[in-house]
Structures are given as C-alpha cells and as structure tokens.
Amino acid sequence: MQVPNFSLNGKIALLTGASRGIGEAIATAFAQQGAHCVLTSRKIEGLKEAAARIAALGCSVEVRACHGGNLQEIDDLVEDIGKRFGRIDILVNNAATNPYAGPLLGATEAAWDKTFDVNVKGVFFLTQKVVPFMPRGGSIINIASIEGERPGLDRAIYSMTKAAVISMTKAFSKELASCGIRANAILPGLVATQMSRSLMQDSAAYQEAVQLIPLRRPAQPEEISGTALYLASSASSFTTGAMIVVDGGVLA
Numbered sequence: 574m575q576v577p578n579f580s581l582n583g584k585i586a587l588l589t590g591a592s593r594g595i596g597e598a599i600a601t602a603f604a605q606q607g608a609h610c611v612l613t614s615r616k617i618e619g620l621k622e623a624a625a626r627i628a629a630l631g632c633s634v635e636v637r638a639c640h641g642g643n644l645q646e647i648d649d650l651v652e653d654i655g656k657r658f659g660r661i662d663i664l665v666n667n668a669a670t671n672p673y674a675g676p677l678l679g680a681t682e683a684a685w686d687k688t689f690d691v692n693v694k695g696v697f698f699l700t701q702k703v704v705p706f707m708p709r710g711g712s713i714i715n716i717a718s719i720e721g722e723r724p725g726l727d728r729a730i731y732s733m734t735k736a737a738v739i740s741m742t743k744a745f746s747k748e749l750a751s752c753g754i755r756a757n758a759i760l761p762g763l764v765a766t767q768m769s770r771s772l773m774q775d776s777a778a779y780q781e782a783v784q785l786i787p788l789r790r791p792a793q794p795e796e797i798s799g800t801a802l803y804l805a806s807s808a809s810s811f812t813t814g815a816m817i818v819v820d821g822g823v824l825a
C-alpha cells in the first residue's frame with residue numbers, strides 16, 4: 574500500500590492574493606514542498622516582501638502584479654506564465670475584497686460591482702484561462718468562506734460572492750473531472766489577517782465573534798495552508814467538488 578504523498582516537487586503553482594495572510598501562508602507551504610510559486614496581487618511591493626520571506630527559506634518563487642478584477646491583466650498573466658513554463662499544475666484563487674460593510678438596503682452598485690468583479694468574475698475567468706495549461710493531475714483550490722454558507726451580518730454582498738465561489742467550484746469539478754483536473758474549495762472561518770483586522774481590533778465585536786467559535790479563537794493563516802497542501806498534492810487524488818470547512822467548529 575502506498576503512503577499518501579504531499580510532495581509538490583517540480584510543480585508550478587499560481588496563487589492570487591499571495592502578498593500576505595492566507596495566500597502567503599499557502600504559498601510558503603507549497604514552496605517548502607518543492608513547488609515553484611508564482612505570487613500575484615495588485616501591489617508589487619507587498620509581493621516582493623512576501624517573496625523575500627519565502628526565498629529566505631531556500632524556496633523557489635517569483636512575483637507578478639495582477640488586479641483580480643481586470644480581465645486584460647488576467648489574460649496577460651496566464652499568457653506569460655503558461656507560455657514560459659508550458660503548464661500550470663496548481664491554481665489557488667485566494668484574492669478577495671470586501672469593500673462594503675453595512676446593511677443590504679444601503680449597498681451601492683459600485684460596491685456590488687467591485688465585490689463581484691474581484692471575488693467572482695476574476696476567479697471564473699482566471700480559472701477558464703488557466704485550465705488549457707493544466708495537465709492531468711492539476712488542482713484548482715478556491716478560497717471561499719463559511720459566510721458563503723451562512724451570510725455574515727453587514728457582510729452579505731461579500732457572503733453572496735462566496736456562495737457563488739462554492740457553486741462555481743462544484744461546477745468546475747464536474748466539468749473538468751474527465752480531464753483529470755480536480756477543483757475544491759476551502760471555507761475558512763475567522764482568520765487573523767488584514768482582512769479581519771477591524772473586527773480583531775474592536776474588542777467587543779471580537780469577544781462576540783470568538784464566543785461563536787467552539788475553539789474560542791481565530792485561526793492563524795498557517796492553519797489554512799495544511800488543507801490547501803492536501804488539496805494541491807496527490808494525497809487528495811480522489812477529492813474533487815469538496816467544500817472543506819476550516820472554522821474552529823462554527824458550522825458544526
């Protein structure tokens with residue numbers, strides 16, 4: 574019997590939103606398992622800092638700025654990476670935005686468009702562009718949220734985009750199964766990153782949020798990366814269309 578293999582030796586991984594937080598943690602785990610990681614986000618300075626931290630571990634990494642809601646930039650990114658390496662083995666759709674906090678009744682069209690452009694449209698078209706470069710055994714990992722299952726109060730537009738990511742992941746998993754490509758999503762609960770900073774810094778809101786988490790704390794970004802490594806590697810070769818909840822027990 575074969576022992577599960579978590580190695581990513583020789584794999585090319587493209588990760589969005591990888592300049593900090595969950596994306597950087599996943600890139601670090603992949604690079605430490607032997608993948609060459611292409612980190613993307615909007616701002617090149619943050620990307621270079623993350624790449625320096627990963628390279629300091631003796632790992633292989635490069636950076637490329639790309640706005641997740643800009644289809645031309647997405648095309649250029651995939652064209653460059655796909656042609657240069659000839660393949661993209663792993664895609665992590667991690668970048669997301671949440672520009673509007675407030676009631677649905679006060680939401681503007683601009684907030685709707687920005688949230689859906691980055692969190693849904695960009696994820697869809699990046700995936701569509703990458704798949705032709707993905708060999709059999711390829712893995713698509715979408716970072717959704719438990720709020721895609723249970724909308725957050727005052728974060729409902731963001732939550733709706735995450736519900737769309739969950740549905741999109743299942744749809745891609747069915748369509749791509751015959752090509753030997755798997756698509757799965759991770760649904761994190763509260764994770765201590767810049768995205769959750771305003772909540773973490775508001776002590777009353779933080780206490781309230783933590784009371785809803787059976788483990789009574791937020792996750793650190795590294796606690797999401799193990800699940801991503803599983804999904805990227807051949808250890809998960811029979812896992813596709815799965816929604817893996819990593820939330821300290823909230824949805825239990």
Ligand SMILES: NC(=O)c1ccc[n+]([C@@H]2O[C@H](COP(=O)([O-])OP(=O)(O)OC[C@H]3O[C@@H](n4cnc5c(N)ncnc54)[C@H](OP(=O)(O)O)[C@@H]3O)[C@@H](O)[C@H]2O)c1
Nearest residue numbers: 590592594595614615616641668669718763764766767768
């Ligand atoms: N933190 C949580 O509690 C939590 C919970 C559930 C799910 N998630 C999900 O986890 C993923 C990562 O979030 P995080 O908490 O790690 O957030 P984060 O620390 O704020 O990092 C967000 C990353 O996305 C990039 N980004 C933001 N807007 C972008 C855009 N328009 N185009 C391209 N890149 C963009 C940022 O870099 P630039 O600024 O350089 O673009 C950064 O690298 C997201 O999908 C989020 O929805 C987070």
